[in-house]
Amino acid sequence: MAYEKAGFVQGDPSANKTLLARTDGVTTRKVTILAGRVLDAGAVLGKITTGGKYILSLSAASDGSQAPDMVLAQDVDASSEDVEAIAYETATVVASALTIGTGHTLASIREGLRVKGITIDD
Template identity: 60%
Template sequence: MHAQLKTEGSYQPTAILAGDAGDALVRKVVIPAGQILKEGAVLGIITATKKAVLSTAAATDGSQTPDQILAYDVDASAGDVEAMAYWTGTFNTPALTLGAGHTVDSVFQTLRGKGIYLA
């Protein structure tokens, strides 16, 4: 069974969600040390470590492919941090943080194929 934010603690979804929060599913990800990311960051997964970073178009480690959307601000400056990231749902595009080289148009189809819809 997958976690849902409405049943995981006291987190309250913000304006990032364009659809019903009950339709958005999340899963745990590990944000590697040195990352400070904002809610709505479009994440890619590093193939070798399975850790999630801000997806950038020029990456060559697997994280260049947008995969999930960070559910809340994360400060991993002092070490790896477990966080929650959306892997399905409908999201407001102005609330997203895109890495270098990505645009809404460049991530749209990839995210759509993963069950993430942009409005």
């Protein structure tokens, strides 16, 4: 998969203001979203240990993805195939803009994301 398929467009950072509380200190990384899902920007992602692909983090998962790792920076339709996308590696995100998987709460994801460089602004 080419990086160009990630669909990231350089533009005004204010376009993400509903997801980002601040635009300074933001770093992104290309990730692969596992086929079979459609995710909105703001989805809290977990990394599957085997293969390293990302899905929505669910607290009951046992494949490694139960640990919140990143926040998706763009809408992704991976319904038919794996898709490369951009995710926030470090950022301050707005709590109400996050999509949190089943079994997680803001309290349960806050510390795990903070140690990775993602803080949540309530």
